[in-house]
Amino acid sequence: MSQMSVVEATNAALRQELARDPKVFVYGEDVAHYGGMFRVTDGLLRDFGADRVIDTPISESGFLGMGLGAAMAGMRPVAELMFIDFSLVAMDQLLNNIAKTHYMSGGSVPVPLTIITQGGGYRGAAAQHSQMLEALLLHLPGLKVVLPSNAADAKGLLAAAIRDDNPVVFINHKQLFGAKSEVPDGEHVVPLGQARTMREGTDVTLFTYSYLVGMGMQAAEEAATQGVSVEVVDLRTLNPLDWETIAASVTKTHRVVIAHEAHLRCGVGVDLSHQIQSRLFDELDAPIQVVAALDAPIPFAKELEDVVLPSPARLLEACLGAVHG
Structure with a gap:
């Protein structure tokens, strides 16, 4: 067991899955050269290369659509939305395309796309950067929704999300990023759907x-x-x-x-x-x-x-x- 913050545990899960499966890649705004707004992807570009850790334009709808296509083609993309508030500009992709493709294909086209994002208030960030929008994502069927409360779960649940053949939205809370707790060393997976x-x-x-x-x-x-x-x-x-x-x-x-x-x-x-x-x-x-x-x-x-x-x-x-x- 090691002491890790939620940021470090999330990073560890990404490293674990990038090393385990060559079909996994991470992409989003500032995730590569900058290491992510909250440093969640810090060092991944250096260790896994520019083909698997990719910076995107500021176009949430565009790069989530790209992830859907990659997932349908057999990859396991992990997209990062800088804030869950920004998901609102991509709701057509999220709720009309990503959430429905598996069903509308008669189950023949899985969508193993994981979307990592951050939500929550208590930071004085005001109305457009402080929301928790999980209920919007739950309203229409097709998305799995995960919200860890500690570092061990951040690592284990994210690993399970990336391995899942369904689209998963993984929501970290900004106030938890610095919170440290014990995290199992080595491979760690927490099954989805277990309270x-x-x-x-x-x-x-x-x-x-x-x-x-x-x-x-x-x-x-x-x-x-x-x-x-x-x-x-x-x-x-x-x-x-x-x-x-x-x-x-x-x-x-x-x-x-x-x-x-x-x-x-x-x-x-x-x-x-x-x-x-x-x-x-x-x-x-x-x-x-x-x-x-x-x-x-x-x-x-x-x-x-x-x-x-x-x-x-x-x-x-x-x-x-x-x-x-």
Whole structure:
């Protein structure tokens, strides 16, 4: 095991897969000579060459279309979108072409394309560089969506994404890039579609992912001092969703809080709440609580950003409310 940051672990996964499979190549804006906006691709050009680590023009729609073509031709491209906010200019490629090609070919043309991007706020980067847009990607079938919360998962989940024969959007959180934790040495792969219970509990389950996992752990620790036992489940992948782990935890605690940084309306929390209530209604002892960003653009001013985005205090309040009413 080695101590790595999320940036280093993501880089390690790319190195692992580039070395393992000659069909893998990495491309995107500033990924080669500069090493990536957040240094995720640092050193890859030097070690793997210009045929496999490629800078592109500033044209997200264009280079995602290129990746689709390469994937259909048998390659395993890994595209980097500098910010998930920039995916909005490429939604036709993402949702009409990349997500649908395998289905519309009758299953005869796989699309092993991985898209790495970064999302999230808490940095004062304002409304156009602070969003979490995973719900948009989940709305239309065809894309797998992955959001790691730590370095080990960043390495293992990205490796699994690159090896998958379906298109995968892999979303790192900018606030996690410097966070260090132990990462297995050598080849490390974490299967997609497996949630992880980060903390056992008996009174209420907190389902979350990405940067809010850390906040959830803080809230659970504080709740324990107030006599409430919170189980924290890191969903890790939103499609496929690990329903077995979700159902087991709901059946165990009978109370649910769902937390995510994206906006509340039409978000993952609303969707998961519906699934739990429609399939496990008799197991619930209290209404499901959802903690999310308020329905406003993410502000630049730190004081306002703190109001709009979730906090450990809001997660704690929801967990205590689910138990005490």
